[in-house]
Amino acid sequence: MKRAYVDHASATPVKKPVIEAMLPYFDQHFGNPSTVYDMGSKIKQVMEEQRAKVAKLIGARAEEIILIGARAEEIIFTSSGAEANNLAIKGVALAGQKKGNHIIISAIEHHSVLNSARFFERMNFEVTFLPVDEYGLVDPERLLGPETILVSIMHANNEIGTIEPISELSAICREKGIIFHTDAVATVGNIPVDVNELNVDLLSISGVSLGAPKGVGALYFRDKLRLMPLIHGGIQESGRRGGTENVPAIVGLGKASELALEELAQNEIHMRELRDALVSGIHERIDQIKYTGHPEKRLPGHASFCISAIEGEALIYMLNQHGIYANTGSACASKALKTSPVLVAIGVPPALAQGSIVFTMNSTNTMEDIEHILNKLPLVVERLRDLSPIWRENKAA
Numbered sequence: 053m054k055r056a057y058v059d060h061a062s063a064t065p066v067k068k069p070v071i072e073a074m075l076p077y078f079d080q081h082f083g084n085p086s087t088v089y090d091m092g093s094k095i096k097q098v099m100e101e102q103r104a105k106v107a108k109l110i111g112a113r114a115e116e117i118i119l120i121g122a123r124a125e126e127i128i129f130t131s132s133g134a135e136a137n138n139l140a141i142k143g144v145a146l147a148g149q150k151k152g153n154h155i156i157i158s159a160i161e162h163h164s165v166l167n168s169a170r171f172f173e174r175m176n177f178e179v180t181f182l183p184v185d186e187y188g189l190v191d192p193e194r195l196l197g198p199e200t201i202l203v204s205i206m207h208a209n210n211e212i213g214t215i216e217p218i219s220e221l222s223a224i225c226r227e228k229g230i231i232f233h234t235d236a237v238a239t240v241g242n243i244p245v246d247v248n249e250l251n252v253d254l255l256s257i258s259g260v261s262l263g264a265p266k267g268v269g270a271l272y273f274r275d276k277l278r279l280m281p282l283i284h285g286g287i288q289e290s291g292r293r294g295g296t297e298n299v300p301a302i303v304g305l306g307k308a309s310e311l312a313l314e315e316l317a318q319n320e321i322h323m324r325e326l327r328d329a330l331v332s333g334i335h336e337r338i339d340q341i342k343y344t345g346h347p348e349k350r351l352p353g354h355a356s357f358c359i360s361a362i363e364g365e366a367l368i369y370m371l372n373q374h375g376i377y378a379n380t381g382s383a384c385a386s387k388a389l390k391t392s393p394v395l396v397a398i399g400v401p402p403a404l405a406q407g408s409i410v411f412t413m414n415s416t417n418t419m420e421d422i423e424h425i426l427n428k429l430p431l432v433v434e435r436l437r438d439l440s441p442i443w444r445e446n447k448a449a
Contacts, residue, residue: 102306111246133258212345
């Protein structure tokens with residue numbers, strides 16, 4: 053059976069060069085980087101080299117990181133993009149609570165940001181959830197409030213693909229001396245990302261998006277920014293994240309970052325071609341659908357729709373029978389069985405939002421995958437609509 057995996061926002065295959073780079077660090081170079089003898093100090097140097105590779109991918113000062121041990125501009129290794137988001141939100145808020153107690157995030161953030169902000173609501177912080185327009189874009193004019201100490205707006209939304217005007221938003225915060233964080237899990241490795249052009253103070257990364265193993269991520273933050281650690285332990289990560297480092301995964305993240313930078317331009321063109329073919333093909337073959345997210349300011353390998361008179365979970369299950377693997381939204385919320393807060397925020401009616409489907413592609417996908425989807429998706433939609441009383445009522449009307 054032909055298979056088409058188009059859910060790369062939730063998981064990607066680890067690239068073979070990444071696996072090869074990791075293997076020696078399981079059984080040959082296994083030293084603890086915190087030890088003083090050479091088996092440990094050599095591993096410590098390897099970690100700094102990986103830190104520099106991640107920094108280079110996002111435009112940070114990689115050369116300085118190698119020379120001075122990442123003290124000028126930090127890359128902190130984490131267990132995931134979600135942990136990086138938690139460390140950014142909680143670390144800044146806890147460190148800066150004497151200056152103010154107001155946090156601003158958008159209404160369409162990932163759950164790791166949303167729930168971190170809600171955590172502070174229970175601690176008597178004021179949290180503003182910024183509304184977005186029909187495409188998911190934040191309005192810069194509504195950005196700041198009294199005693200604001202932190203603003204967090206994601207670089208791109210992994211459910212609707214919209215890319216936010218981060219440099220414009222961060223400039224407003226910079227003028228007021230307010231710390232700005234962006235969740236760049238959906239963008240790093242998919243489009244060019246430069247922390248200096250974006251003008252951000254903190255930026256979250258996930259290894260999953262880069263073809264690195266699950267269980268590794270990173271948080272970038274600018275020089276001299278105060279950050280309260282969430283995991284207390286030893287002196288690892290300059291005292292900002294305790295616990296023995298997952299060296300093989302960190303090596304994997306470094307190698308994946310290196311490959312992503314080399315392949316970025318070519319992959320972006322490839323993914324855009326696949327996306328455009330999929331979008332136009334679906335519009336031609338299926339009626340009464342809504343293309344969600346911004347039509348132009350969106351991720352190159354991302355296509356998302358709401359299909360009327362369809363239940364999204366049923367659609368995913370039936371596509372699975374044809375070897376097509378897509379999703380209804382964020383993998384962190386796909387089993388919640390409730391209307392997506394992202395779709396609610398952009399004004400999609402609840403009944404239509406139930407029929408959401410998201411396709412996320414990467415460099416491993418081909419035009420044959422797109423053709424397979426376009427051959428099977430209309431058949432599945434037709435079958436589900438034949439079973440839908442809502443569809444029958446619409447046709448009768």
